[in-house]
Amino acid sequence: MSEKKSTNIILFSGDYDKVMAAYIIANGAAAYDHDVTIFHTFWGLNTLRKDEKVQPKKSTMEKMFAKMMPRGAEKMPISNMQFLGMGPKMIKKVMKKHNAMPVSDLVELAKEQDITLLACTMTMDLLGLKKEELMDGIEYGGVAAYIAEGENGAVNLFI
Amino acid sequence: MNIEKTLDAKGLACPMPIVRTKKTIGDIESGQILEVQATDAGSKSDLTAWCKSSGHELVDMKEDDGVFYFYIKKA
Numbered sequence: 267m268s269e270k271k272s273t274n275i276i277l278f279s280g281d282y283d284k285v286m287a288a289y290i291i292a293n294g295a296a297a298y299d300h301d302v303t304i305f306h307t308f309w310g311l312n313t314l315r316k317d318e319k320v321q322p323k324k325s326t327m328e329k330m331f332a333k334m335m336p337r338g339a340e341k342m343p344i345s346n347m348q349f350l351g352m353g354p355k356m357i358k359k360v361m362k363k364h365n366a367m368p369v370s371d372l373v374e375l376a377k378e379q380d381i382t383l384l385a386c387t388m389t390m391d392l393l394g395l396k397k398e399e400l401m402d403g404i405e406y407g408g409v410a411a412y413i414a415e416g417e418n419g420a421v422n423l424f425i
Numbered sequence: 426m427n428i429e430k431t432l433d434a435k436g437l438a439c440p441m442p443i444v445r446t447k448k449t450i451g452d453i454e455s456g457q458i459l460e461v462q463a464t465d466a467g468s469k470s471d472l473t474a475w476c477k478s479s480g481h482e483l484v485d486m487k488e489d490d491g492v493f494y495f496y497i498k499k500a
Contacts, residue, residue: 294440294471297447298478366438375444 272301274416276424280309280336281345282354282369288425289372295421296379303415304376305407307386310425311393313339313373314385314400328394335393339369377403384411426484426496429457435464435492442468443475446497450481453499458484461495468493 273295277288288304296302306314315337324332336342347353361368367375376383383404390396390406397406405411416422432449434442442463450459461472469486472495476483480500487494 290440293444297443298475364438365436
């Protein structure tokens with residue numbers, strides 16, 4: 267086989283369905299033997315948040331942000347048909363019926379497949395997210411880290 | 426056809442059939458045949474494309490009662 271191809275995804279959105287799409291593509295690409303990187307920025311960072319409450323030292327504004335943003339993908343809203351929280355419940359029920367994996371499992375699978383989960387440090391600062399709030403086994407970087415991974419990419423997506 | 430290993434991916438949704446196939450093909454030797462059984466409607470084009478890209482040979486494919494059977498010869 268020729269040199270390894272790579273797939274690079276910028277995950278900007280914090281909607282359950284969009285995160286799901288990103289992680290399905292990422293896991294599929296890993297099965298294609300690509301080097302895969304997901305660059306989490308803005309609302310996409312919430313995918314990497316730990317489920318449990320972590321309370322590092324924060325400013326008032328940062329505390330407000332922390333409260334308003336979901337801790338992990340399973341607590342995210344969906345991009346359409348939210349219906350005051352009924353939407354995510356409905357979609358999860360349908361997913362179960364069709365044997366689709368929950369996003370939290372897709373994240374674990376991504377780690378098993380050695381997908382690089384990259385957190386954008388600049389937006390972490392903006393949203394007041396600290397390293398101790400994010401899951402273990404991820405990497406931190408900025409645009410240069412993403413470009414370094416992405417410049418030879420066969421697939422580049424912004425979700 | 427001499428099947429070395431069978432992967433039961435029935436009931437699994439995208440992207441699992443392809444993820445499992447990739448993992449399982451690592452267990453067999455070059456030239457040996459892996460049988461994959463899947464029910465995901467997308468697996469037909471998924472596995473065909475995956476074989477093409479990864480260099481493995483899709484020797485045969487059939488459908489029976491909603492189940493797809495793929496026979497992949499490892500490159």
